[in-house]
Amino acid sequence: MRPILMKGHERPLTFLRYNREGDLLFSCAKDHNPTVWFADNGERLGTYRGHNGASVKLWNVQTGAQLHTFSFNSPARSVDFSVGDKLAVITTDPFMEVTSAIHVKRIAEDPSQQSGESVLTITGPSGRINRAVWGPLNRTIISAGEDCVVRIWDSETGKLLKESDPEVGHKKPISSLTKSADDCSHFLTGSLDKSAKLWDARTLTLIKTYRTERPVNAVAMSPLLDHVVLGGGQDASSVTTTDHRAGKFEAKFYDKILQEEIGGVKGHFGPINALAFNPDGKSFSSGGEDGYVRLHHFDPDYFNIKI
Numbered sequence: 001m002r003p004i005l006m007k008g009h010e011r012p013l014t015f016l017r018y019n020r021e022g023d024l025l026f027s028c029a030k031d032h033n034p035t036v037w038f039a040d041n042g043e044r045l046g047t048y049r050g051h052n053g054a055s056v057k058l059w060n061v062q063t064g065a066q067l068h069t070f071s072f073n074s075p076a077r078s079v080d081f082s083v084g085d086k087l088a089v090i091t092t093d094p095f096m097e098v099t100s101a102i103h104v105k106r107i108a109e110d111p112s113q114q115s116g117e118s119v120l121t122i123t124g125p126s127g128r129i130n131r132a133v134w135g136p137l138n139r140t141i142i143s144a145g146e147d148c149v150v151r152i153w154d155s156e157t158g159k160l161l162k163e164s165d166p167e168v169g170h171k172k173p174i175s176s177l178t179k180s181a182d183d184c185s186h187f188l189t190g191s192l193d194k195s196a197k198l199w200d201a202r203t204l205t206l207i208k209t210y211r212t213e214r215p216v217n218a219v220a221m222s223p224l225l226d227h228v229v230l231g232g233g234q235d236a237s238s239v240t241t242t243d244h245r246a247g248k249f250e251a252k253f254y255d256k257i258l259q260e261e262i263g264g265v266k267g268h269f270g271p272i273n274a275l276a277f278n279p280d281g282k283s284f285s286s287g288g289e290d291g292y293v294r295l296h297h298f299d300p301d302y303f304n305i306k307i
Helices: 243-247 298-302
Strands: 003-007 013-018 024-028 036-039 044-047 053-057 068-073 076-081 087-092 100-106 116-122 130-135 138-144 151-155 162-163 172-178 186-189 195-200 206-213 218-220 227-230 247-255 261-268 272-277 283-288 292-295
Touching: 003 298, 013 195, 024 044, 024 053, 024 283, 024 292, 044 116, 053 076, 053 292, 087 130, 100 130, 100 138, 130 172, 138 172, 162 186, 186 218, 186 227, 195 218, 218 283, 227 272, 247 272, 261 283
Parallel strands: 013 272, 076 130, 172 218, 218 272
Antiparallel strands: 003 292, 013 024, 024 036, 036 044, 053 068, 076 087, 087 100, 100 116, 130 138, 138 151, 151 162, 172 186, 186 195, 195 206, 218 227, 227 247, 247 261, 272 283, 283 292
């Protein structure tokens, strides 16, 4: 499984996302320049230039044209489109006197009609909200972040519906959250407490826990097999030179049901910050603190792993 190395960013990676068809891969990094690649061979198509300051931008994927800018009073952290693409949920960080918040924006079919107004704004959680995603049928919003709590909100009213039980929940900040491909019946969280947890998206019941030796920065779920992948590593200040030299930062694969580690893919020379599966389940990509995106097409024997 020889990886394709993609060097298009000058700074650490933060996000990876495939389009619905799985032929394009989008990457974001701390260099403010989202980039799009061909998902089969890693060829770079282009870069979306224009980010500066606290904003979220809506782009035309094909032309690279900026369609709209949503401006905020503090840095925007994550974005998720609803099923049907008519709404987007955006999280913003606490900053000076401003608390963290979850904003819902309506996405206009005609970009010239796009409004910057929020349909709903939710505040309350302390610390940074690292992720907010749409729940099943867009009826709820699921959020998680620095205060270690997973929350489910009513997406119409903003009312808090459920909070994760501190007894079974994460003990340190939640860094990442990804939902299942089947309209979000369950979702996976990764945390600096060196674990990832699988939750029921409607009841917020804890289903499974996956444990590892390093803080978890990124999580992904295969749309094809019962596999979950965790990526992470200590931050740069607490990493030894031996860690760097060996390219030891690996994406670890676990059996989703049995919770056992089934393998790993090494290669990054710094913590893994982003992971994504192609919607066809036949390849995955990882993005690191080292500024590289690594694209892996699975060998045939991957699909026959038995525990």
